[in-house]
Amino acid sequence: MAKTSVWSDNRFWQRSAGWITGFAAVLLIWLTFDTAGQIAMGTDEDLKNGVTKRVPGPTVINYKITYEMSDKRGHEVPYIGGNDGKGGSLFQEKQKFFGRDDYSEEEAAALLHLGKLGSQTKNCMNCHTLLGNGAYYAPDLTKAWLDPAWQDDGTMQAMTGKSTKEEAMAEFLQHPSTYPTHARMMPDLGITAEEAKGLVAFLKHMSSIDTNGFPRNFGKIRGAVNGK
Amino acid sequence: MFEPMTDVVPSFFAWLNQGPLTLTIFLHTVIILPMFWIYKQEKTRLEKES
Numbered sequence: 001m002a003k004t005s006v007w008s009d010n011r012f013w014q015r016s017a018g019w020i021t022g023f024a025a026v027l028l029i030w031l032t033f034d035t036a037g038q039i040a041m042g043t044d045e046d047l048k049n050g051v052t053k054r055v056p057g058p059t060v061i062n063y064k065i066t067y068e069m070s071d072k073r074g075h076e077v078p079y080i081g082g083n084d085g086k087g088g089s090l091f092q093e094k095q096k097f098f099g100r101d102d103y104s105e106e107e108a109a110a111l112l113h114l115g116k117l118g119s120q121t122k123n124c125m126n127c128h129t130l131l132g133n134g135a136y137y138a139p140d141l142t143k144a145w146l147d148p149a150w151q152d153d154g155t156m157q158a159m160t161g162k163s164t165k166e167e168a169m170a171e172f173l174q175h176p177s178t179y180p181t182h183a184r185m186m187p188d189l190g191i192t193a194e195e196a197k198g199l200v201a202f203l204k205h206m207s208s209i210d211t212n213g214f215p216r217n218f219g220k221i222r223g224a225v226n227g228k
Numbered sequence: 229m230f231e232p233m234t235d236v237v238p239s240f241f242a243w244l245n246q247g248p249l250t251l252t253i254f255l256h257t258v259i260i261l262p263m264f265w266i267y268k269q270e271k272t273r274l275e276k277e278s
Contacts, residue, residue, distance in 0.1 A: 006270050011273075035241075077236075
């Protein structure tokens with residue numbers, strides 16, 4: 001019997017390539033549907049029933065959001081309405097947003113929609129990064145709501161003369177070139193008060209999205225304690 | 229060697245992404261093992277034809 005070489009046989013490589021291509025196609029289609037399910041936005045019911053979603057419903061703007069180290073997951077995790085001490089959110093503690101913590105799902109969704117359109121119209125991504133998309137000319141906005149500089153004892157509230165985080169952010173967004181914050185100062189983009197409110201709601205919602213710890217080491221900046 | 233599932237929503241892809249070893253074992257299982265099988269089939273066929 002003559003010695004046969006499978007390695008130089010066309011059919012072996014054709015079948016192997018066919019198997020790998022076919023399997024990869026199935027895996028990628030599965031991955032697409034798996035991802036679509038995981039990034040689907042939650043609802044107000046989920047928040048009320050304490051259901052953890054990767055992307056919480058719009059009414060998350062009624063809740064207090066913190067960013068704390070999770071030993072189990074090895075990175076920081078957004079906690080909505082308090083930490084239950086077992087790695088999950090409590091969905092209890094509310095936080096007033098422009099004086100209210102009772103936004104309905106429709107009101108909150110409308111605010112987020114306005115903020116999303118605003119962020120696209122003003123092209124925030126031209127300088128900033130949102131959820132991994134955009135530029136690093138200006139600070140990453142993914143967790144901007146949780147940035148220590150905007151907290152009650154941070155510098156931004158004093159600088160803008162406001163007593164809450166959302167008002168300070170909205171004031172800054174309307175007159176960014178008035179406040180010296182960064183060597184690369186933000187230009188005045190003609191953002192109205194209503195647009196600013198939407199943009200801050202958009203930022204607050206974005207900070208509540210579980211991004212598996214992205215951006216890494218956010219909140220561990222000197223002077224910040226547990227991102228609070 | 230194997231890490232516990234820590235992702236927010238446990239899923240097959242979360243498991244696959246836990247570390248390099250899970251991915252390596254998975255890809256070897258689904259790509260290399262079937263190639264052994266294909267190899268043996270083709271070898272048998274070639275030997276029959278020759």
